[in-house]
Amino acid sequence: MPAYMIVTAKISDRDRFIEGYGKAAGALVAKMGGRYVLRGPGATLLEGAFGDGASMVISEWPDKATAERFWQSPEYQEVKKLREGIADCQVLLIEAPAIGSI
Numbered sequence: 001m002p003a004y005m006i007v008t009a010k011i012s013d014r015d016r017f018i019e020g021y022g023k024a025a026g027a028l029v030a031k032m033g034g035r036y037v038l039r040g041p042g043a044t045l046l047e048g049a050f051g052d053g054a055s056m057v058i059s060e061w062p063d064k065a066t067a068e069r070f071w072q073s074p075e076y077q078e079v080k081k082l083r084e085g086i087a088d089c090q091v092l093l094i095e096a097p098a099i100g101s102i
Contacts, residue, residue, distance in 0.1 A: 002099075003064040005034070005071075006092045007057040008043070008050060013086040021082035028079055032070040034059045037099060050090055064095050 011017045029036065038058040045052035061067035070076055071093070083089065 001063060001095045001097065003061045003067045003093060003095045004037070004099075005057075005059045005061065005067050006094070007055075007059075008090045009055045009057070009083075010051075010053070010088045011041075011055055011086060014041070017083060017086050021079065021087070024079045024082060025076075028073075028075055029059055029070065032073065032075075033066045034061045034070060036060075060099070064093065067093055 009017075026036070036057065037060050038056060041053075041055040043051050043054045043056050045054075059067075061070070071091075
């Protein structure tokens with residue numbers, strides 16, 4: 001069953017984030033079997049306490065194990081350092097039927 005990684009990110013330096021972390025993470029997602037379903041800034045918070053104005057990213061993975069391998073990989077641990085101090089992130093991983101099949 002596919003898995004989806006859902007990221008909400010409050011970014012303080014968007015240009016630095018995109019040029020550093022965004023490019024490196026995007027290449028690694030593709031290399032490790034994922035694909036982006038959604039990437040966009042400016043989320044509107046309707047309920048809760050985190051995410052107003054944040055960027056949202058959803059990536060799709062063949063399965064949860066593949067997504068977890070990406071997340072725990074030494075390569076991603078290095079890439080993740082590129083967002084330190086410029087982004088506050090909340091990351092969720094969930095298994096669900098393929099988008100469009102519900």
